[in-house]
Structures are given as structure tokens and as C-alpha cells.
Amino acid sequence: MRRLWGRLGVLVAVVAPLCGLQAQTGGITGNWAVENANGDGALRRSYFTLTQQGDTIRGTIRTTQFYFRIKEGAGAPDRFTIVGSMMDGANERKVTYEGRLAGDSLHLATRRRATDTTLVRSVAHRVPAGEGAIPARAALPGRHLVTYNGLAKTPPMGWNSWNKFAGRVDDASVRGMADAMAGNGMREAGYEYVNIDNTWEGERDAQGNITTNRKFPDMKALADYVHSKGLKLGIYSSPGPNTCAGYEGSYGHEAQDARTFAAWGIDYLKYDWCGARNLYTDEEMPAVYQIMGDGDWQWRDDGRRIPHASEPVGDARRAAAGRQRPPRDVAVDPRHPHEQAGDRDRPGPARQAGFALVGVARWRSGDLDSSAR
Numbered sequence: 001m002r003r004l005w006g007r008l009g010v011l012v013a014v015v016a017p018l019c020g021l022q023a024q025t026g027g028i029t030g031n032w033a034v035e036n037a038n039g040d041g042a043l044r045r046s047y048f049t050l051t052q053q054g055d056t057i058r059g060t061i062r063t064t065q066f067y068f069r070i071k072e073g074a075g076a077p078d079r080f081t082i083v084g085s086m087m088d089g090a091n092e093r094k095v096t097y098e099g100r101l102a103g104d105s106l107h108l109a110t111r112r113r114a115t116d117t118t119l120v121r122s123v124a125h126r127v128p129a130g131e132g133a134i135p136a137r138a139a140l141p142g143r144h145l146v147t148y149n150g151l152a153k154t155p156p157m158g159w160n161s162w163n164k165f166a167g168r169v170d171d172a173s174v175r176g177m178a179d180a181m182a183g184n185g186m187r188e189a190g191y192e193y194v195n196i197d198n199t200w201e202g203e204r205d206a207q208g209n210i211t212t213n214r215k216f217p218d219m220k221a222l223a224d225y226v227h228s229k230g231l232k233l234g235i236y237s238s239p240g241p242n243t244c245a246g247y248e249g250s251y252g253h254e255a256q257d258a259r260t261f262a263a264w265g266i267d268y269l270k271y272d273w274c275g276a277r278n279l280y281t282d283e284e285m286p287a288v289y290q291i292m293g294d295g296d297w298q299w300r301d302d303g304r305r306i307p308h309a310s311e312p313v314g315d316a317r318r319a320a321a322g323r324q325r326p327p328r329d330v331a332v333d334p335r336h337p338h339e340q341a342g343d344r345d346r347p348g349p350a351r352q353a354g355f356a357l358v359g360v361a362r363w364r365s366g367d368l369d370s371s372a373r
Contacts (some may be wrong), residue, residue, distance in 0.1 A: 028077050032106050032124035033132060038167070040215040042202055046245040047132030048106065057082055062093065062262040064246025066277040067096055067134055079099035089282050097329055103293050135241055135252060137279045140287040141294070151307040156268065158234070159194025167199040167245060170215035193268050194226050195234030201247040210248060210257050223265035234268030235261060239288050240275025241261045249275050261306060270309050272298055
């Protein structure tokens with residue numbers, strides 16, 4: 001009998017951990033991540049933190065720039081639906097996913113727009129609890145009036161990469177544009193900035209310093225090249241944890257990133273709201289932008305400050321940036337350019353078009369035909 005109980009004890013000891021593993025990995029409750037390689041060495045991740053009780057599912061969805069709370073969710077592991085909701089300013093934004101559990105993978109499908117007939121499919125895998133969580137909200141500085149700092153005495157003019165290259169921008173395309181602007185008369189006409197938009201970012205190193213992805217192997221060398229053409233180099237970031245395209249933002253690293261930009265020789269910063277909306281309201285936007293705008297770290301080694309353009313939303317006004325960008329990117333109708341390109345209020349805080357497309361080939365009902373991009 002003693003020998004039998006000994007064998008049973010071994011059996012219980014083996015079965016108990018297996019049961020624990022099944023409880024840990026079975027069902028859809030848990031933290032899940034979809035990981036997409038961008039082709040430039042950076043990764044974009046979406047996180048689904050789910051809890052199932054009976055046929056009810058609740059939790060959160062964090063995508064590239066949005067953070068949804070699941071307000072409707074039902075089904076079984078083999079077939080379920082979740083509906084996420086968030087407030088984007090004064091408007092509700094929603095997303096719906098259909099899903100099923102296959103082994104220890106979560107197969108998900110959604111539509112980019114409610115009217116789309118094509119499903120966007122992805123596969124999520126389990127990750128440790130807490131990974132991908134929205135960072136703690138940092139306290140905001142007190143608001144104050146901003147005195148003119150001598151920047152942007154006239155509206156900065158130049159070229160921005162987004163409408164031409166979007167996520168395809170790289171070192172070679174920026175060098176090519178600098179060559180063109182230096183050789184076709186644009187530089188002499190006052191177009192002095194060559195601005196890299198979103199998707200240059202890599203991961204942060206062990207010290208928290210922002211790095212470039214493999215499209216930009218040496219940002220300092222690129223800045224030196226642009227400067228050699230008599231032009232200035234601009235770059236992009238966001239006050240949120242992520243940028244609009246889901247790359248690394250400057251949240252919690254404002255001073256560190258500004259010093260990095262200065263060390264690279266950057267001349268201009270486009271600072272885009274996007275991911276910050278998951279932590280702050282539109283009404284708090286001026287104080288959020290003030291964090292980057294107030295810092296003495298924006299002094300470069302050559303003694304010049306780096307102007308930056310903020311993107312207001314709704315009725316938010318310029319906080320502490322050298323420029324204010326309208327909430328929409330502007331395609332300028334060549335027939336009436338001055339009506340849409342923004343006004344020139346006064347030095348420094350004058351409004352500007354985020355980036356204006358001038359002389360586009362196709363114009364349709366005040367908007368761009370997609371073939372013109």
C-alpha cells in the first residue's frame with residue numbers, strides 16, 4: 001500500500017503542473033501580440049489583452065496609435081467577436097475583430113473601414129502580462145505664455161517626404177531631393193528644409209536612446225550631406241509613445257531625443273500628436289507640447305535652437321513650438337494656392353500648411369485622386 005501511494009504521489013505531482021499549464025495557456029484570456037515586420041528593421045506590434053467570463057469578453061486593444069476598450073465582446077474560443085471603442089477628441093472611434101483560437105494562436109480579422117469587403121487578417125501569440133501596456137500618464141507642466149524666441153521670422157519653406165514616399169523614405173531619397181533642390185533653383189528661392197517624415201525610427205538602445213532603422217544607416221552623415229548642399233535637415237517625432245505609423249515616439253524621452261537630434265545636426269522637428277491622444281485630451285495638448293518646447297536641451301552645439309512644428313487638433317492653440325501646423329495636411333489647388341496654404345500671422349507662431357502638394361496632376365472635388373500620390 002505504501003508503494004502504491006508513492007506511485008500515486010508521483011502521478012499527482014506530474015498531473016498538477018500539467019493542469020496548471022493548461023489553465024495558463026487554454027482559452028483566450030491573456031495578453032496577445034500581433035507582430036509585423038516593417039521591412040526596415042523596425043517592428044509594429046498590436047496588443048490584445050482579453051478576459052473571458054462565460055461567453056462575455058472584455059479587455060483592451062492597443063494598435064499602432066489607438067487604444068480601445070472592449071465594450072462588446074462575446075463568443076467561444078472557436079468563434080468570437082470583440083468591439084473596441086475610444087474617444088478621439090469629441091468623436092467615438094470603433095473597431096471590430098472576429099477571432100478564433102487555433103492551438104495557442106489567436107487568428108483575427110478586421111476591416112479597415114466599415115464599408116470594406118476585404119478582411120485584414122493577422123495572427124496573435126501569447127506574450128507576458130503587462131507587455132505593451134500603455135505607460136503611466138506623466139504629470140503636465142503648468143501652462144504659461146510663450147515669448148517669441150526669435151525662430152521662424154518668416155514661414156519655413158522646404159520639402160517633406162510623406163506625400164511622395166510615405167513609409168518608403170530612405171537615405172538615398174533624401175540625398176536625391178537635396179541634390180535636386182540645390183540644383184534646380186529651389187534653394188535660391190527660399191526652399192531650405194529637406195524634412196524626413198515618419199518611419200525613420202528604430203528601437204531604443206539599452207540607455208533609452210532613439211536609434212534609426214536600416215533605411216537610415218547614419219543620420220549624422222546624412223545631415224552633413226544636406227548641409228553641404230546649403231540646405232537644412234528636418235526630422236519627425238511625436239509626444240506620444242508611438243507615432244502615427246506605430247514607430248517609437250518621444251514620450252518620456254523628450255530631453256533625450258532632443259539632445260540626440262541636436263547631436264545629429266537636425267535643423268527642424270515636426271512634432272505630430274497621434275499617439276499622445278491615448279494619454280491626454282485635446283484640451284491638454286498645449287501643455288503636452290510645452291514639455292518639448294520649453295527645454296533648454298534644444299540648443300545645438302553651434303548655438304542655434306531647433307524650431308519645431310506642432311500639430312493642433314480642434315481648438316487647441318500653439319503651445320511652445322516655433323510653428324503651428326493645421327490639423328490636416330493640405331493639397332493646394334494650383335488655381336487658388338493662397339486660399340489653402342495657411343496664413344502668415346506674424347513671425348514665429350504663423351500658421352503653416354503641414355505639407356502642401358503644389359501643382360498636382362489630378363484634382364477632384366477639392367481632394368487628391370489617389371493616383372496623384
